Amino acid sequence: VSRLGDWLEERVGWRAALAHALVESIRGGASWAYVFGSVLVFLLLTQAVTGVVLAVTYVPSVTDAWGSVAYLQDQISWGWFVRGLHAEGASATLVVAGLHILQVTLWGAYRRPREVNWWLGLLLLLLLFGFGLTGYLLPWDQKGYWATRVATGIAGQTPFVGDWLQRFLQGGNEYGQLTLTRFFALHVLVLPAVTLAVAVLHVKLFRRHGVTPRWGKDDAPTQPFWPDQLFRDVVAMALTFAVLAGLVWRAGGAHLAAPADPASNYDARPEWYFLPLFQLLKIGGPLERVVALGAPLVVFGILAVLPFLDRAEGRAPRRRLLPLGLFTLVGAGAISLGLMARVSDGNDAALVERQAAAEVDARRARELAKLGIPPGGSLFVWENDPAVRAARVFGEECAGCHTGKDLKGPAIGPGYNSRAWIRAYLLDPQGARFFGRTKQNQMKPTKLDGPALDEIVEMIYAETGAADADAALTERGRQRFDASSCSDCHARDGTTGDDIGPNLGGRGTEKWFVELLEDPGGPRHFGEKNEMPSFARTISSQDRQALAKWLVSLRGAD
Amino acid sequence: MVDEGRRRWLKWACGGLACGIGGLVAAPVVATLAWPARAGRRVIGGADDPIAVGAMEDFGEVPRRVELAQEIRDAWAVRPRVRLGGAWVVRSGDQVRAFTTACPHLGCPVGYDAAERVFRCPCHTSSFDGQTGERKSGPAPRGLDPLPLSTEGGLVQIRFRRFRPDIAERVEI
Numbered sequence: 090v091s092r093l094g095d096w097l098e099e100r101v102g103w104r105a106a107l108a109h110a111l112v113e114s115i116r117g118g119a120s121w122a123y124v125f126g127s128v129l130v131f132l133l134l135t136q137a138v139t140g141v142v143l144a145v146t147y148v149p150s151v152t153d154a155w156g157s158v159a160y161l162q163d164q165i166s167w168g169w170f171v172r173g174l175h176a177e178g179a180s181a182t183l184v185v186a187g188l189h190i191l192q193v194t195l196w197g198a199y200r201r202p203r204e205v206n207w208w209l210g211l212l213l214l215l216l217l218f219g220f221g222l223t224g225y226l227l228p229w230d231q232k233g234y235w236a237t238r239v240a241t242g243i244a245g246q247t248p249f250v251g252d253w254l255q256r257f258l259q260g261g262n263e264y265g266q267l268t269l270t271r272f273f274a275l276h277v278l279v280l281p282a283v284t285l286a287v288a289v290l291h292v293k294l295f296r297r298h299g300v301t302p303r304w305g306k307d308d309a310p311t312q313p314f315w316p317d318q319l320f321r322d323v324v325a326m327a328l329t330f331a332v333l334a335g336l337v338w339r340a341g342g343a344h345l346a347a348p349a350d351p352a353s354n355y356d357a358r359p360e361w362y363f364l365p366l367f368q369l370l371k372i373g374g375p376l377e378r379v380v381a382l383g384a385p386l387v388v389f390g391i392l393a394v395l396p397f398l399d400r401a402e403g404r405a406p407r408r409r410l411l412p413l414g415l416f417t418l419v420g421a422g423a424i425s426l427g428l429m430a431r432v433s434d435g436n437d438a439a440l441v442e443r444q445a446a447a448e449v450d451a452r453r454a455r456e457l458a459k460l461g462i463p464p465g466g467s468l469f470v471w472e473n474d475p476a477v478r479a480a481r482v483f484g485e486e487c488a489g490c491h492t493g494k495d496l497k498g499p500a501i502g503p504g505y506n507s508r509a510w511i512r513a514y515l516l517d518p519q520g521a522r523f524f525g526r527t528k529q530n531q532m533k534p535t536k537l538d539g540p541a542l543d544e545i546v547e548m549i550y551a552e553t554g555a556a557d558a559d560a561a562l563t564e565r566g567r568q569r570f571d572a573s574s575c576s577d578c579h580a581r582d583g584t585t586g587d588d589i590g591p592n593l594g595g596r597g598t599e600k601w602f603v604e605l606l607e608d609p610g611g612p613r614h615f616g617e618k619n620e621m622p623s624f625a626r627t628i629s630s631q632d633r634q635a636l637a638k639w640l641v642s643l644r645g646a647d
Numbered sequence: 648m649v650d651e652g653r654r655r656w657l658k659w660a661c662g663g664l665a666c667g668i669g670g671l672v673a674a675p676v677v678a679t680l681a682w683p684a685r686a687g688r689r690v691i692g693g694a695d696d697p698i699a700v701g702a703m704e705d706f707g708e709v710p711r712r713v714e715l716a717q718e719i720r721d722a723w724a725v726r727p728r729v730r731l732g733g734a735w736v737v738r739s740g741d742q743v744r745a746f747t748t749a750c751p752h753l754g755c756p757v758g759y760d761a762a763e764r765v766f767r768c769p770c771h772t773s774s775f776d777g778q779t780g781e782r783k784s785g786p787a788p789r790g791l792d793p794l795p796l797s798t799e800g801g802l803v804q805i806r807f808r809r810f811r812p813d814i815a816e817r818v819e820i
Contacts, residue, residue, distance in 0.1 A: 151721065235755065239770065242753040242812050252811075253684055261683040261690025262820060263809065265721040352714035352730035354748065354756040356769040370753065370786065371771045377786055378813075440769060443758075468730065 111315035117302025118309050119317035122196070125189035126295070127322035128329050132182045133288065135330070136220075139175040140277065147227070149273035151266050152466025154229035155348040159458040159467075162345055169342030174333065176343030179221050181333050183362050186214055194395070194416050197404035198301035204396040206294040209287055211392055216284045221360055223276040229269060229467065231447065234349030235357035237272075238264060243370070246378050264351070304404040346447065347454040348467035356443055358434070365426035388419050479639030482632050486624065498621060499523050505643040506553050506597045512546045528618040532578070532590065544569050552581070553597030553644060586612025597644065602637035693719040693731065697797060697804035700745075706738040706803065710759050710766070710777060712748065715807045731807045734794055735759065735766065737778060743798050745805050746780045746791035754812050757791065766791060788815045 098104050115123070146165065148157040161168035190210070193199055199207035226237040245255035260267025302309065312318070337343075346355075359367050369381050399412040406413055434440055457473040465472075472478050483491075483501075490497035500522040504510050518532040519525040537545060548566025551558035570576055580586075583594025583601075592613040595601045604611070606628065610619035624633065683690045700713040713736055719729045733748035733756060746766070748756040755770035764777040773785025780791035792810045796803060811818040 152724075152726070239753045239755065245811075246813060253686070256686075256688075257681065257684035261722070262688065263691040265691040266724065267683050267690055267722050350730055352716065352733045354712070354733065354758055354769075357755050367770075372786060439760075443769070465726070465728065 111319070113296065113299070113314035114311040115300055115314055115318050116311055117300070117306040118312045119314075119321060120303070121321055121325070122192050122303070123300055123318060124322050124325035125185055125192055126292075127319075128185050128325050129182065129189060130288070130292075131326040132178060132185060132329065133284070136175060136178050136182065137281065139171050139178065140281075142171050143175055144277060149227070149269050151229060151269055151349075153462070154227065154269060155345075155467035156458060156462035156470070158228040158230075158345060159455050162342060163455055163459060170337060173337035173340065173342035176224075177333055177337050177340070179217075179224065180361070181329065183217055183221070185329065186217060190214070191420075194413065195406065196301050196303060197399060197409060197412075199396045200301075200399055200404070201396065203294070203298050203301070206291060206298070207396055208393060209291045209294065211389060213284065213287055213291060215389070216280055216287065218362070219280050220276065220284075221362060223272045223280065225360060226269065226272045227276060228345055229349045230346040231349055231353065231355045231451075232344070232346040232358070234264070234351075235355045236359045239357050239367075239370075240359070240363075243366075243381060246382060301404070304406070345451060345455065347450040348470060350468055354443075355447060356440060361427065364430040365423045368426040368430040388423070391415055391419055475635035476639055476642065478632060479635040482628060482636050483639065486628060487636075490621075496521060496526055498527055501640070501643070503643055505640065506550075507644050508546055508550050510644075511549050512542065515542070515545065515549075527620055529590075529615055541569060545575070549593060549596070552593055552595055553641070554595075554599075555644065583613070586616070591615060597641065599634075599637045599641050602640050603633050606633050606636065691719060691721050693717045693729075693807070695806060697806050699802055699804050700734070700736060701803055703738065703743065703798055703801045703803060706736045706743060708737065708739050708778070709761065710735040710737040712736075712759070713805070715805060717807065732809075734805055734807075735780075735791070736796075736803060736805075739778065741798075743796060743803055744778075744780070745794040745796045745803075746775075747794055747808065747810070749792070749809065749812075750787060751782075751789050751792055751810065751817075752785070752787040752813055788813055789817060792817060 094104075143161065146157055146161040146168070148154055158172070161172055163169070193207070193210070222237070222240060226233045241255055241258050244258055245251045247254055256262060258268075258271065259265075260271045358364075366381065366385065369384055370377065372380055395412050395416065398415070399409055401408040453474075454470055457470045458467075460473040463469040463472055472481065487501065489495075491499065491501040499514075513520075514523050515535045515537075517523065517534055519530050519534070524530050524532070535542065535545070544562055544566035546566075547559055547562040548570055551560075551563040551566075567581070570581065578589040579591065579593050580588050581593045583592060585592060605614055606623075607625040608623055609615055609621040610617070610623070615621065628636065682688070694717065696717065698715050698717055700715070705711070712733055714730060714733050716728045716730045718725065718727045719731070720726075721729070734745045735748060735757075736743065736745045738744075750757050750768040750770065750773060752768060752771055752773050755768050757766045757768045757773075757775065759765075759777065760767045760774075763774075765783060766775040766777060766780065768774070768785065768787065771786050773787035774783045775781060775787070775791045776783055780793065782788075782790045792808070794805050794808055796805045798804075809820045811820055
């Protein structure tokens with residue numbers, strides 16, 4: 090092995106390169122306080138790797154984006170976990186970036202001659218926010234769609250160029266396909282390239298100046314980066330990943346809301362790191378524009394000039410009250426605004442309820458997506474719901490004859506085949522809302538009433554398969570049916586045909602509806618007097634099944 | 648000395664050529680990127696047909712939310728039944744009003760608070776009169792934006808519109 094190493098060394102000089110990367114003396118000694126930069130490098134690499142894995146499945150199209158994310162989330166092994174790592178990893182990156190900035194500030198490490206590296210760090214922070222903002226939209230779900238609309242709306246408030254800027258960002262006059270492709274290109278091409286370049290400069294400049302020892306430790310002995318500091322760094326990376334993976338595991342992966350629906354009502358909320366800005370937007374009035382656009386500028390302005398405000402002799406915190414005070418003010422301001430947003434949401438019972446309903450929608454949409462996204466796109470996933478589908482098929486194929494004023498058959502709607510419907514029918518079979526306008530109009534109104542009618546109603550109701558039918562009442566109804574003139578025209582065994590009226594066995598069950606849809610003129614149904622067309626060809630078998638189920642469900646809707 | 652002058656010329660020429668090349672690459676790139684942003688360009692557009700949302704009797708003094716869908720062209724794709732947005736429809740007597748659900752502040756969809764009889768924005772807490780849509784409180788700079796509608800033959804038909812958010816005037820986009 091060592092000979093192979095020598096062979097390679099002669100040709101590429103890898104030992105020198107490795108030594109260059111590892112050999113660095115840490116002034117004042119290695120410290121746990123210095124791990125954050127390395128952890129950030131680790132997290133960014135993890136984001137890159139998981140991001141590539143997401144891109145293997147993801148499609149940046151308004152019709153397919155949500156479906157592709159749902160597929161990754163719910164069908165591909167470990168897809169939920171990789172997506173969870175990427176989404177929660179973004180939060181982790183910002184948390185660690187915050188700790189990194191806190192450490193640098195406390196240590197006064199931004200002071201001369203490290204000002205430029207401090208600015209590069211702030212630029213990296215902005216880039217991280219850019220990643221968060223652009224990535225939030227990509228699943229094209231309700232959450233990302235509505236929150237990002239607010240964000241681009243704010244960009245539209247920029248003086249002079251706002252309108253143009255908003256159209257530029259959203260790729261047109263409205264949210265649509267080009268918005269998604271733009272955010273996708275920013276998120277996976279532009280931002281990574283720029284971030285990589287700035288991060289390399291940041292690390293190079295750091296190496297040029299070395300660490301800033303803690304105040305009062307300038308004379309402590311120097312330790313080597315490898316292995317003293319790197320060991321601490323790797324432990325911190327492992328801990329970070331353990332916490333991250335644990336959180337992702339516990340949460341079951343990243344959240345995915347229902348597909349973006351511009352016609353819906355949704356309570357837009359940004360990710361936690363944008364909540365302070367969100368809270369500022371509640372101010373309103375002429376001040377809002379100034380504050381919402383100005384506050385981030387002021388914050389980054391203050392941070393950028395910290396090195397110039399911090400010129401005290403020595404780096405002990407008690408001599409640097411002005412810069413540290415300003416930093417604390419900015420941090421505390423952001424945290425309290427974020428908390429205010431959280432608290433006011435938590436206290437809004439109606440909001441909490443709407444969010445719970447949105448959560449139910451999200452789960453339902455993901456469930457329906459497992460049946461496949463229809464050609465119209467993710468939002469058509471709701472039509473996978475058999476009930477929605479059936480209602481649409483009914484509207485297209487059946488409603489013309491069975492609803493409205495120009496009935497050609499019995500009216501069908503909520504309450505169809507309920508006890509009340511059966512009773513009304515028996516009392517007035519030739520009424521316009523029943524069979525009065527069909528050739529099936531020979532049946533006379535029943536003369537039964539009181540308990541006798543109740544028995545017959547219950548018996549017909551029981552045939553629909555209703556679970557709440559009264560067994561004793563049904564049995565008495567059957568005896569009365571067989572003994573009365575009912576049985577002169579109707580069988581009730583569900584198999585024989587050629588009677589004067591339809592066979593009532595199993596009438597109103599799913600199976601019965603399917604058969605009726607396929608062969609309404611069959612001997613057990615309307616026979617020779619049938620006027621209803623067969624739907625065996627015009628409605629697919631899957632839809633016939635769904636329609637039958639939906640027709641049964643009408644019974645319970647009274 | 649001759650070399651000195653020659654080299655200065657070479658340096659300037661290098662810089663000039665580099666700028667030229669950069670410009671040549673940048674011009675089409677910028678033009679392509681800025682294409683969708685030109686004022687008045689409609690990357691997304693629909694037929695702007697009136698959309699039937701129901702009969703007069705379907706609406707009353709309690710606002711009802713309807714969803715507006717239409718065929719639209721989105722960049723290269725023509726897509727049927729695209730859900731454009733929602734509207735609140737409220738009727739008193741013969742007068743029917745429709746408001747887009749997009750809050751005139753920053754576009755969050757407003758809901759209706761039946762107890763207080765106001766429209767409320769769930770994002771930044773603006774509220775609007777439940778009948779007229781006038782602004783009552785919060786950061787919104789104007790009332791809810793009305794949508795043009797017709798009630799010919801007792802059928803309520805709405806045209807979908809979008810308005811520029813967060814300014815006092817009502818400017819259609």
